[in-house]
Amino acid sequence: QSVLTQPPSVSGAPGQRVTISCTGSSSNIGAGYDVHWYQQLPGTAPKVLLYGNTNRPSGVPDRFSGSQSGTSASLAISGLQAEDEADYYCQSYDSSLSGFVFGTGTKVTVL
Amino acid sequence: QVQLQESGPGLVKPSETLSLICSVSGYSISSGYYWGWIRQPPGKGLEWIGSIYFSGSTYYNPSLQSRVTISVDTSKNQFSLKLSSVTAADTAVYYCARSRRLGSGSNYFGDWGQGTLVIASS
Numbered sequence: 367q368s369v370l371t372q373p374p375s376v377s378g379a380p381g382q383r384v385t386i387s388c389t390g391s392s393s394n395i396g397a398g399y400d401v402h403w404y405q406q407l408p409g410t411a412p413k414v415l416l417y418g419n420t421n422r423p424s425g426v427p428d429r430f431s432g433s434q435s436g437t438s439a440s441l442a443i444s445g446l447q448a449e450d451e452a453d454y455y456c457q458s459y460d461s462s463l464s465g466f467v468f469g470t471g472t473k474v475t476v477l
Numbered sequence: 478q479v480q481l482q483e484s485g486p487g488l489v490k491p492s493e494t495l496s497l498i499c500s501v502s503g504y505s506i507s508s509g510y511y512w513g514w515i516r517q518p519p520g521k522g523l524e525w526i527g528s529i530y531f532s533g534s535t536y537y538n539p540s541l542q543s544r545v546t547i548s549v550d551t552s553k554n555q556f557s558l559k560l561s562s563v564t565a566a567d568t569a570v571y572y573c574a575r576s577r578r579l580g581s582g583s584n585y586f587g588d589w590g591q592g593t594l595v596i597a598s599s
Binding site: 368399400402404410411412413414417418423456457458459463464465466467468469470471 | 513515522523524526528536537538552572577579581583584585586588589590591592
């Protein structure tokens with residue numbers, strides 16, 4: 367059971383903008399711990415998409431952006447493309463658990 | 478560019494110990510960073526198992542702490558995972574990863590191995 371909750375699925379047409387929420391609590395996101403986002407394409411290992419809430423590693427398109435407010439964080443994908451169809455996970459640190467926690471995961475479908 | 482590769486038995490009997498090794502190339506473990514293990518049961522989400530600093534300091538997921546041991550062998554540039562008393566619930570793809578520490582103190586997993594499936598079954 368994860369302490370970070372994400373919607374199971376989101377979908378959008380090519381070119382649209384979708385957002386994925388990551389809801390935590392006062393012991394993780396609400397405590398100010400950074401949120402990081404990963405993309406997992408089918409059959410592959412996760413890849414970091416955003417780190418430190420809003421930072422993109424080299425090679426990640428600027429269509430991907432992140433934000434954080436209170437006990438939640440969000441990942442936005444603008445200009446949705448077929449290649450964005452994947453599972454997405456948020457990750458943070460939880461002081462109550464004294465460890466890293468992942469979100470429940472969200473499957474993005476491009477219609 | 479760092480590369481990580483998991484290796485170990487793909488089948489473990491219930492009640493026995495799961496043992497995996499992560500071989501690192503392109504970077505010397507003794508130079509720094511945290512190194513971790515994450516698992517993913519078939520069709521499910523990611524679960525952090527534990528991490529180790531190059532110096533040997535470890536920290537584990539509290540839900541697994543009583544069964545987990547992570548160690549590092551800098552001479553072989555490898556780190557390993559041992560999970561004791563496995564059950565069917567431990568069936569998963571196991572990933573090793575290098576985590577990067579930000580100035581804020583948070584860590585994220587920036588580099589991952591390809592993962593290895595371990596099935597706990599008799």
